[in-house]
Amino acid sequence: MEKLNVYAAKLVPKNENFTQGHRACQGCAEVLALRHIGKALGKNVIIASATGCMEVVSSPFPFTSWDVPWIHVAFENAAAVASGAESGLKALMRKGKISPRKIFVLALAGDGGTNDIGLQALSGALERGHDFLYICTDNEAYMNTGIQRSSATPWGASTTTSPAGKVIPGQATWKKNMAAIAAAHDIPYVATACPSYPFDLMEKVKRGARIPGPAYIHVLAVCPTGWRSPPDLSIRLGRLAVETGIFPLYEVVDGKYKITVDVPELRPVEDYFRLQGRFRHLTKDMIDQIQRRVRKEYDRLRKRVEMTMED
């Protein structure tokens, strides 16, 4: 984040690589993330997209929102398709069949396409060391199919397959920590980001793309439709996720942890929950339980930063 102090809105490229006219819902923070990602990467990119909201809203034939080369094949294989594109470019450039130049390869998928069905393909691609960037835009459930729970759905959240019932009050498992799983592959770059912090997001995208080898960025994307939240509060909700410590913004560069948007005093998680219908049923006990866990996780992250700090 060294360059952040020279960042200003007017330095952000005006050019849109993800253009207007898409079919996303009002207040969708996921398309906003794509727009920022598009600006950060520029024109020299090839995108492999998984099936999901972003694929559906951006490519209704004969229209497209993509002003860069984009391919969608299936749900679980964005990382593998990106692996293929990267390998193909490498071979073609080495054999002199296309002119050698840096082309970023980006894989895009939601939390279902990453944490769940795409995890194997992602792990394989990270392990093989392809030079590509994988971005998961995480809206914490299968929103495209109608708000079913995924392994990224937070504990207690009500979805259509983890409803707030009389016996079981919503999602019964804790959110799978994908960034930690990516970092466990010992890849050169891992980060978390959120479009409520656009400069932080864009800087991380640039960094992840430029670093040779695999990079992974986990982006929290507020979904008013699935979260039962007012569309005009998407930016604020993203900020609250960070300010409460529920979704800390950090990066892991060559194994070294660094919090990029530090929150010295965490806000109570309730500030985040009360704006969302999916948490409306949470009892005081449940909120306390979440609060304890969030503190513990945040402390653990701070310890990781200390442990891996440079001498």
Added chain:
Amino acid sequence: MGKRVGMEGSFAASEAVKMANVDVIAAYPITPQTHIVERLSEFVNNGELDAEFVPVESEHSAMSVCAGSAAVGARSFTCTSSQGLILMSEIVYCTAAMRLPIVMVIVNRSLSNPISIWNDHTDVMSIRDCGWIQYFAENGQDVLDHVLISYRVGEDRDVMLPVIVNMDGFSISHVIEPLELLDQETVDKFLPPYKPGVVLDPTHPVTMGAIVLPTCYTEAKKAQDEAVKASMPTILKAWQEFGDLSGRYYHPIEEYRTDGADVLLVTMGGIGETAMWAVDQMREKGRPVGLLKIRLWRPFPFEAFRKAAEKAKMLVVVDRAVSYGGPGGPVASELKSALYNEPKRPPVVNFIAGLASRDIAPFDFIAMVDRAEGTIKKGMGPLYEIYGVRE
């Protein structure tokens, strides 16, 4: 003339991939496909083939990597068998619809359960309608030739389709046969470098694999069907040119001793060579029996088949896959469909045999012809029989 060598069927496939100078190979190991990729890895690691070898974590990713590499314009190859094929089958359908000219060798093996590493056609029949051009090889030479022919046909701008070369597991893949290698100059003359049309290229951005609503889906599928059917002239032309260069001429339906034959055996794949023995033996005894060997499975050569079958009084079709509770083996069902609307159509007797490499010897073919003749005399029997079941 190329060099004559003794070579395993699997290595023949690898040799052809090397001569085709592919750019990307993605594969996951599964018996009996392994020898092909082992040899290809050696070629790459020894600098004999300049390609990216992507050792993926599953067959699903193998086909997905090929989708990505073909989409940027790289000549791409994969191979698999059995469970691997049905794991990747989702993407097999996608790549055909996306018109990505990948070549895949399927070393045919039974499907589980019970698990079996042995050979039949149950794997490839599970993806019969995937939209790829599909050949069946009869021996190692066919495999070598058809990998090259597949790239030539699939990459043709009038075709732009992925192509499958089927070879029987073990009985072709692991058997050393005499075969003739082509010299590189001949291969290069036959197979020019791949010049893709539309690729993922930042200087000309395109959207591939867009979502299509019901307003256009039917049209997309009609276009795909037409594309597969329209590949036939290119396939025939490629065979003709390949024959002129190599001396080996191939046809969609290969006929053997069909002149004056009342009974025609019909096979697909490696058992055709054994069936030739059986036909010879029957002919020696004066029985008017001939043989049709199906080489091209998709697009199905209806015209060539009807012409070849029109004079026969009976077809004895040997299938190597089961359609449980269905009308019979996939080949026999296909042939019946092809003949149904014809004014004169011979009866079709269907045997399902050779599952999981159960041996089909010449005397088995003779026994099938005997049984079929008996069946016809009694009036048509059941739709099909699973042959050689031990009781």
